[in-house]
Amino acid sequence: MIWHIFKKDWRLMGPYAAGLAGLHFSLMAALLRIGRFRAAPISSWIGPGGIAPLEADHTLYTLTNVFPILSYLATALLIAVIVQQDAIPGVRQDWLVRPIRRRDLFLAKLVAVLVMALAPIFAADLLGALLNGFPPGQSMDAALGRSIWLWFSLFLVVFALASLTKNLMEAVVGATALTGAYFVLQAWRSYNPTAQMFFVHGQVDWIDRLIRLGIVCIGAAVLLSLQYALRKTFVSRLLMVGFFLLLLLVPSVPWQTAFALEERLSKNPADGNAVTISFVRDRATPEDRPVGPLPYDRSDASVMLPVRAMGVPDGAILYGESSTARIITQDGQTQMNEGQARLQMGIPTRGGERPDSGKPFTYVLRVPRGLYSRIADQPVRLEIDYYLTLLKVADTQTLPALGGDQRSRDLGWCGTKVSDAGGELLVGCVSAAAPPGCASMVLEYKPTGAQNPPNGICVRPDYSPFPRGFGPDALNRFTERLPFGNPTGVDQYPVKEPMLPESQVKVTMYQAEDHFERELTIPQIRLREWVAAE
Amino acid sequence: MGEPGKTVGGKSQMIRVNNLWKRFRRHEALRGLTFGVTEGSAFALIGANGAGKTTTIKVLMNIVGPTRGDVNVMGVDSRSISPRELSRIGYVSESQDLPGRLTVEQYLDYLRPFYPQWDRELEASTLGLLHLPLRRRIGDLSHGMRMKMALACALPFRPKLLILDEPFSGLDPLVRDEFMESLIQQAGEMTVLISSHELSEIDHFATHVGFLDEGRLLFSETMAELTERFREVRVTLEQPAAEPDPLPKDWLCVRAVGSVVSFIDTRFSEDALGERIRSLLNGVRSIDAQPMALRSIFTTLARSLRDGMA
Numbered sequence: 146m147i148w149h150i151f152k153k154d155w156r157l158m159g160p161y162a163a164g165l166a167g168l169h170f171s172l173m174a175a176l177l178r179i180g181r182f183r184a185a186p187i188s189s190w191i192g193p194g195g196i197a198p199l200e201a202d203h204t205l206y207t208l209t210n211v212f213p214i215l216s217y218l219a220t221a222l223l224i225a226v227i228v229q230q231d232a233i234p235g236v237r238q239d240w241l242v243r244p245i246r247r248r249d250l251f252l253a254k255l256v257a258v259l260v261m262a263l264a265p266i267f268a269a270d271l272l273g274a275l276l277n278g279f280p281p282g283q284s285m286d287a288a289l290g291r292s293i294w295l296w297f298s299l300f301l302v303v304f305a306l307a308s309l310t311k312n313l314m315e316a317v318v319g320a321t322a323l324t325g326a327y328f329v330l331q332a333w334r335s336y337n338p339t340a341q342m343f344f345v346h347g348q349v350d351w352i353d354r355l356i357r358l359g360i361v362c363i364g365a366a367v368l369l370s371l372q373y374a375l376r377k378t379f380v381s382r383l384l385m386v387g388f389f390l391l392l393l394l395v396p397s398v399p400w401q402t403a404f405a406l407e408e409r410l411s412k413n414p415a416d417g418n419a420v421t422i423s424f425v426r427d428r429a430t431p432e433d434r435p436v437g438p439l440p441y442d443r444s445d446a447s448v449m450l451p452v453r454a455m456g457v458p459d460g461a462i463l464y465g466e467s468s469t470a471r472i473i474t475q476d477g478q479t480q481m482n483e484g485q486a487r488l489q490m491g492i493p494t495r496g497g498e499r500p501d502s503g504k505p506f507t508y509v510l511r512v513p514r515g516l517y518s519r520i521a522d523q524p525v526r527l528e529i530d531y532y533l534t535l536l537k538v539a540d541t542q543t544l545p546a547l548g549g550d551q552r553s554r555d556l557g558w559c560g561t562k563v564s565d566a567g568g569e570l571l572v573g574c575v576s577a578a579a580p581p582g583c584a585s586m587v588l589e590y591k592p593t594g595a596q597n598p599p600n601g602i603c604v605r606p607d608y609s610p611f612p613r614g615f616g617p618d619a620l621n622r623f624t625e626r627l628p629f630g631n632p633t634g635v636d637q638y639p640v641k642e643p644m645l646p647e648s649q650v651k652v653t654m655y656q657a658e659d660h661f662e663r664e665l666t667i668p669q670i671r672l673r674e675w676v677a678a679e
Numbered sequence: 680m681g682e683p684g685k686t687v688g689g690k691s692q693m694i695r696v697n698n699l700w701k702r703f704r705r706h707e708a709l710r711g712l713t714f715g716v717t718e719g720s721a722f723a724l725i726g727a728n729g730a731g732k733t734t735t736i737k738v739l740m741n742i743v744g745p746t747r748g749d750v751n752v753m754g755v756d757s758r759s760i761s762p763r764e765l766s767r768i769g770y771v772s773e774s775q776d777l778p779g780r781l782t783v784e785q786y787l788d789y790l791r792p793f794y795p796q797w798d799r800e801l802e803a804s805t806l807g808l809l810h811l812p813l814r815r816r817i818g819d820l821s822h823g824m825r826m827k828m829a830l831a832c833a834l835p836f837r838p839k840l841l842i843l844d845e846p847f848s849g850l851d852p853l854v855r856d857e858f859m860e861s862l863i864q865q866a867g868e869m870t871v872l873i874s875s876h877e878l879s880e881i882d883h884f885a886t887h888v889g890f891l892d893e894g895r896l897l898f899s900e901t902m903a904e905l906t907e908r909f910r911e912v913r914v915t916l917e918q919p920a921a922e923p924d925p926l927p928k929d930w931l932c933v934r935a936v937g938s939v940v941s942f943i944d945t946r947f948s949e950d951a952l953g954e955r956i957r958s959l960l961n962g963v964r965s966i967d968a969q970p971m972a973l974r975s976i977f978t979t980l981a982r983s984l985r986d987g988m989a
Contacts, residue, residue, distance in 0.1 A: 146793065153789045157780050230778065236742045239777055242770040244762035244793050 146245060150253035151260070154230055158223065158261055165219050166265035172212040173273040176618055179205050181560045181573035183622045213617040220262050221303045225316045227257045228307035234378040235311045251373040258304055267292045270619035277620060278558060279577040287577040291619035294612055297362055305365035308372040309381055323389060330393040348466065348534075349660075351609030352403040357392055358611075364388035400467065404532050407608065408660045417535040417659035419456035420463065424667050425505040446517035447677040448510040452665065458537065462583065462655055464606060466532040470510055472672075473526040480516055480525075512672065521673040529665040536583050536606065536655035546570055546588060546648035555581060555654050557621070563645070564626070572650050573624040580621040581654035582606045588627045588640050590648045595639040601625050608657055690718045691754075693840050693870040694739060699748035701734055701894075708734040710894040712748070716887070721871040723881045723902075723973075726891030727981050732874035733774070735891070736844045739872070740770060753840060766794050769833030769869075772844035773826065779818025783811050783828055794836035802835035808861050823854040830858060840870045847877035855880055878974035888973065892984050902973070909976045910947040910968040914940045917962035927959070931983045943979045944968070 155162075176183070183206065231240040231250055240250060267288050274284030306323075310316040364385070371381045408414070457463045472481040508529070540555045549561035549572075557576025564571050572586055583606040587599040616622075627650065629638050640648055694716035701709040709731045716722040724732045737743045739752055741760045750757035753764050778786060791797045806813070809827040812820075820828060826846055833841060841862075847855050859880055862871075875881055889899040898905075914920075920935040929946040940960060944952065947968065957963050971979075 149789060149792045153778065153781070153785075156785060157778060235776075236737055237772075237774050237776040239775055241742050242740055242765065242768070242772075242775070243790070244764075244766035246762050 146249040147253045147256060150231070150245070150250060151256050154227055154253070154257040155261070157230055158227055158257070161223060161226070162261035162265070165216065165223055165262075166269070168212065168216050168219065169265050169269040170272075172209065172216060172617055173269040173276075175205050175208050175212065176620075177273060177276055179209060181558060181575050181622070182562065182571050182624050183209065183573065209617050213615065216266075217299070217615060220266070220300070221320075222313075224258050224262050224300060224303045225307040225310070225313060227261060228254055228304060229310065229312055229316070232311045233308050233372045233376055247373050247376075251369065254304070258300065262300060263292055263296060266295065273618050274577050274620060277575055277577075278552070279620075283577045287619040291612075291616075295615070298358060299615070301365045302361055305368040305372075306385070308369055309378060309385060326389070327393065348606050348608055349400070349403045349407045350397075351607075351611070352406055353397045354609070355611070356398060360388065360392050360395075364392075401469075401532075404466065404660065404662075408662070410608075411659045411661070412656070413658040414661075415659070416458075416537070417533065417661040419458075420533065420535065420661070420663065421455045422531055422663045422665045423453050423455065424665060425451040425453050444514045445511040446514055446521075446672070448512055448517075448672050448675050449677050450508045450510055450667075450675055451505040452508040453505045457535070460538050461658075462536040464534040464536055464583075464657075466534055466660075468508075468529055468531045470530075471528040472512070472516075472520065473528065474520060474523060475525070480520060481512065510672075517672060517676070521676070522671060524669045524671055527665075527667040527670050529667075531663045531665065533661055533663060534606065534608075534657050535659045535661070537658045538653055539581065539656035540654045542652040542654075544572065544650045544652070546645045546650055549650065554578070556652060559652075561650055563642075567642075568628060568630060570627040570629060570645070570650065571624055572627060572652070574622065576621045577619070578621070580623060582608060582657055583655040585653045585655075586625050586627060587651050587653075588629060588638075588648055589651050590640045590644045592647055597627060597629060597638045597640045600627055606655075606657060608660075692716060692751075693718050693753055694722075694872060695749070695751040696735070696739075697749040697751075699735070699738065699750055700746045701731075701738060701743070702746045708894050709738070709745075712891075712894070712896050714889050714896055714899040716870060716872055718870050720886045721873065721881075721884055722887040722889065723878075723885035724872065724874040724889050724891060725876075725878060725973075725977055726874075727984075728876075729893070730891040731894040732891055733772075733844055734894075736772070736842055736872070736874060739842065740768070762793075766796070766836070767839045769836070769838035769841040770844075771826065771829040771833050771842070771846050773822075773846065773848050774844070775829060777817050777825065777829070780816060782814050782816050783820070783831075784813040786817060786828070787813075787832065790832055796836045798835050798837060801837065802831070805831050805834050805861055808864075809857055823850045826850060827854060827858060830861060834861065838869055840872070843871065843873040843875070845875055846873065847875055847880050859884065878977050879972065882973040885973070890977070890980060892981075897980070897984075905976065906970055906973070908945060908947050909971045909979075910944045910952075911971050911975070912942055912944050912947075912952070912956075913967045913969075914956055914960060915964045915967075916940065916960060917964050920960070923959040927955075931979055938964075943971070 231254070232238055270288035270291055271284055274287050275281065279287070306319060307316055310319055367388075368381050368385055371377045371384070454463050470481065471479050473479050510527075510529075540553070542551075542553050542556055542559070544551060544559060544561050546561055547563070549559065551560075552558045555576075555578070556574050557578065559572065559574040561570055561572050563569070570588060574580075585599045585601050588597040589595070629645065630641055692715040694714075696712050696714050699709050699712040700707070712731070712735060714722075724735065726732050734743070738745050738750055739757055741757050744758055752760060753767065755761070755764050778789075781789065787802065791799075809831050811824065811828055811831055815824075817825065817828065826849075830846070843862075846858065850858065855877070863884065871884075873881055873885065885902050887899065887901050888905050890897045916938045918938060920938050920940045922933050922935050922940065926933055929944065931943040931945060933940070933942040949968075952968060953963075953966055956966055
């Protein structure tokens, strides 16, 4: 029976599915044509000559940005139409009076969605990976991984929502209403301090996303079961609204809880044991610019605390995920606690700086102006919890600065070239494996060892075991720009264009080894002595 | 009418409905329906628009569930109808959604595997009788053609029970004839439940009739009993006539024009009619009592109900 229903759906939707498959394969071909260098066509710098000219592959680049959106929309539409060929709601459907088991109908629809919607994506992904020269096993893993991700994060939801609607019009109206509600509630959440914790704190939000993905999948499974087993459309629609609200309104996992879980998942939990954070009392108030996000309330007082991290192994990076601070006055009252922690964000390390180099860095403590006025001259106790990640070098690769072309296990297939606009070197990689969570690239002149400023130091290390978004295919691509001076000669770099033939790009990849917390206690401090100029 | 759950005249009941209620929000669509359809009979469910005919059929097919009451179809509670029962039930409805992008041929190809009893020869002969264009898409068929196709899909597996919901609406006379011809050729082997406004078409086909009004079943009886008890009576008097007062309850549509009084007798008895008329009217010159077609009976009842007379 499953086969007969599928055959009927194939007859009805086959041409549309074939057209959509064509779109997937066209996208694959466009990505193949672009190759390793898939960078925004406009250079990042704007010099006296204005914006740099477009890259040669501008059209292809634009297509590879537009095609995925089109293909996701068209696939969602295809799934909805497949399901609605034998819609569950309503009393006029032909299947209701035919000897068709509901379980068979569900399985037939499942097969149809897998074959017509997902299989072409999988096939295009697999072919794309193979044509990019990745081994069959790695190509299969990448294609399968993306298909599984798409299934659970997108297609299953569309399948479930389509089962609640009779026709495309209902589906489009429903989807529009949900999308509108989503943005309204997201906007509301963005003003909610609890929800904001994940926006401003560290990289462990994947735990929260995983929980929400779980809610989505459970919700979809419940709706599909109700619809196909019992045809309870009204109840299912109510439940759908319930799941939707649950998804958006339930507070995020407390950030500390998420980090505690991340700590348990540390690859080498003892690696950070030697790391200590201390207050550098004998140092004058630093003059350097405070690091970290801008305060929400610009009237906050910025207390600049020199802090030093010790015990960081050579070559490792200490990444500050977040911090919370408590100010305790002499009478033992906690005047500020972690509930206000969004204002105490600070990053104890910065790109390129070795925390153990002996140079203290500035930790910015943002204190509400009213509180600061009251306690500025009092001796107070300060307790700061730091949430830290230790990243160690996982692999190092070098590529010739010009015409580099090599493959490696961690980075995939990489190449180097001077951008069409000139003034910068493009380092482009395509990888069938997960990209490194953290990597840095530096342009080095081999004869002298002179280096330009590094690029890509752990701006946003990612510990997530699943993708963050929906890419155009199963391969991971990243293109970094290493400037060596723009054509107008305004910028000056140690490594210049004439030196490129004898230069190389050093790529260092880091891997998170340990996630841990450190508490810094300053028993007595007067905040006014450390505050930034008012 | 037999009680649900019992056999009638040695024949089992294909459909048994007992105290069936169906509510859609605040609207009571069905109010305590009780009737049975005996195996081999052709039961016509008649009633005005909104009387509850289609709702009754949808409950029978488990397309919608009953609010209250018991419905048994082919020995199974309607809420538990399984593919096994559905493989022996043919269903044709004017409001059925069909896959418009399939051709007639493709649709038949799709349906065949679901019905183990499907008879290809019967399919061919039915298709020949109904003159269906096999290669045309269902969506391109006229309404009449679609109805014929629905019938062509309902007959080849020789259903034990055929349910037809307003099958004639919107069909021209030629298509109706073709439809009925196909139906009648098969009718002897199956039980038929038909709801229709087109009473002239089922007049000679139905063996039983149930009359629904605002969700209530006003009567359910054999066609023979019904036509036997309804007569259009015309009484000619010797002097100008007046309506009898009080009017007998079983006389409907009573009119007096000149010296003629006409009415519909709903409890006709040939032996008693003359005596009864003479007791109510003076100077009776002649009495003419004509049998009525189902359509006339229906319109009489419907008008009387509308005017609050029945």
